[in-house]
Amino acid sequence: MPAVISAFDPEVTPLCNSDQAAISSHFLRLGAKARRARFGNAVSREFVKRYAERILQMDGAVYGVFVAGELRALAELRELPDERPMVAEAAFSVEPDWQGRGLGNTLMAHIVVSARNRGIKSLNMMCLRDNRRMRRLASKHQGLMEFTSNEVVTSLDLS
Numbered sequence: 001m002p003a004v005i006s007a008f009d010p011e012v013t014p015l016c017n018s019d020q021a022a023i024s025s026h027f028l029r030l031g032a033k034a035r036r037a038r039f040g041n042a043v044s045r046e047f048v049k050r051y052a053e054r055i056l057q058m059d060g061a062v063y064g065v066f067v068a069g070e071l072r073a074l075a076e077l078r079e080l081p082d083e084r085p086m087v088a089e090a091a092f093s094v095e096p097d098w099q100g101r102g103l104g105n106t107l108m109a110h111i112v113v114s115a116r117n118r119g120i121k122s123l124n125m126m127c128l129r130d131n132r133r134m135r136r137l138a139s140k141h142q143g144l145m146e147f148t149s150n151e152v153v154t155s156l157d158l159s
């Protein structure tokens with residue numbers, strides 16, 4: 001059942017070590033379908049737990065949207081090493097009950113600004129071909145999409 005909320009203006013927050021438990025809880029609240037959409041294939045709860053434990057130790061930035069004290073959406077920005085001009089990859093997860101409320105779009109706008117501020121010239125995103133929400137999000141931000149049999153690779157020119 002979708003969560004009921006009044007109108008709100010989602011605020012994006014950089015996540016840090018004190019948010020570790022919230023990150024783990026967020027990923028674990030993703031059902032099998034949402035985990036498949038986020039990670040590109042079926043992953044176990046154990047995989048998700050391990051990923052959540054190391055997410056803040058990887059190079060890059062992690063941002064989240066909290067609603068009523070709970071992390072409901074998360075975005076990652078990771079620079080791709082040795083790429084010139086500078087290229088980064090973005091990944092998103094929005095809990096199913098919170099999709100369609102603008103959280104992904106808010107995170108995407110924040111990621112684009114953050115990438116530009118870091119000197120990133122191109123932002124890449126990958127999603128499964130059947131992930132219509134992610135494809136719509138990429139399209140809203142004028143992403144150039146390349147389709148394969150199973151996935152879509154989107155590139156946004158930030159220069």
